[in-house]
Amino acid sequence: MAVETAPTRDPLALSEEERSVRDTVRDWAAREVAPGAAARDEEERYDRSLFERAGELGLTGLPYPEEYGGAGMGTFAWALAAEEIGAADMAMAVSLSVHVLSQLCIFANGTDEQKERFLPPMTAGRELGAFALTEPQAGSDAASLSLAARRDGEDYVLNGTKIWITNAGEAARYIVFATIDRSKGKAGITAFVVEADTPGFRLGSKERKMGIRGTTGYEIVFDDARVPEANRLAAEGDGLKVALSALGAGRISIAAACTGLARNALELAARYALQRRQFDRAIADQEMIQAMLAEMAVGVDAARLLTWRAARMRDAGQPINAPSSMAKWYASDVAMRVTTDAVQIYGGAGYSRDNPVERLMRDAKGAQIYEGTNQIHRLIVAQHLLDGLRREA
């Protein structure tokens, strides 16, 4: 029997439509997103016009149905887009990921009336969304949140503070998680859509971030903020389910962006290694540099494979709790390792803010923390594994 030396069909082949999404976004991101990334980081400046351009290209509603103004393309197509944007500017990729996540809370849990009211301006790229879960005393243990929602007639009155809210200040609406009764724990958590112009709602202090400094991030404060019952997502007490319904897809999006970020760092490092000469030859000819580049390359490919698997599973309607955790944790660890190695390959030049790789390293760090820290993702994966075995026993 003849030995098969190469598969006759690429098992990972993209459809024509998927290739077109990837190529269109790659081209746009290289021309319009990448060039200003360093300046936006330096000036800690969010560029709203890029969000609007993403809207014109149909990216701000890519995974959502056409009836709400989206492109109806699903999670896999969004992952392809997120990798390309992450390769151009991680800050822009994170801002758009949070926007897509906030829409998903509405899409997956809203009534028809809420979807028609909230989604079209968001899918069109006119109104930005934010997702507000974290509080000063409730981070990884999100179920312990204390932002209070008290029923008052047809409204709820919200009091408390959220921190680290990406897109805050620019967002038109926030998906806010509050408790109607702290003694109920998880069963008290309730989700609301809060409009930015709600009386009693305001921005607190600006987050002074290490990386992704081209995003906006603020503390947000609720001081007797009145939110109509019509803006409550799902039933009272179902807030954590609302958050979890969106976070799986959000993790795939971050994993894809991290894959792009790492790919960019690898490419920069390889090009630098080819042109930088020491000891009368290119440093790329040194085996230790080659080993680093090879390890970076396998990390990028493995991160992409885990991300694509999780995205395909989500589009097929399969459970993605563990696969999306694996993808986010692995891809963000790869991004951290690859960007750190890129700085190493650049040597002293890599440590300088005049070159891009130190920014990529700072950008990578955050991804090990937000959308669930990588320790929490290890717990999720282990729990999934052990639960499966316990069910068998």
Ligand SMILES: Cc1cc2nc3c(=O)[nH]c(=O)nc-3n(C[C@H](O)[C@H](O)[C@H](O)COP(=O)(O)OP(=O)(O)OC[C@H]3O[C@@H](n4cnc5c(N)ncnc54)[C@H](O)[C@@H]3O)c2cc1C
């Ligand atoms: C750049 C950036 C953007 C963000 N954007 C948003 C946003 O848009 N919306 C939002 O709601 N939040 C956002 N966050 C907040 C983010 O989700 C939280 O920082 C994250 O969930 C961790 O919470 P924490 O910071 O309170 O850390 P903590 O929960 O206090 O954790 C501290 C350390 O303890 C570890 N730890 C905690 N519990 C365990 C455990 N059970 N086992 C093992 N280790 C554990 C953690 O892994 C971590 O290393 C953002 C954060 C950053 C940095």
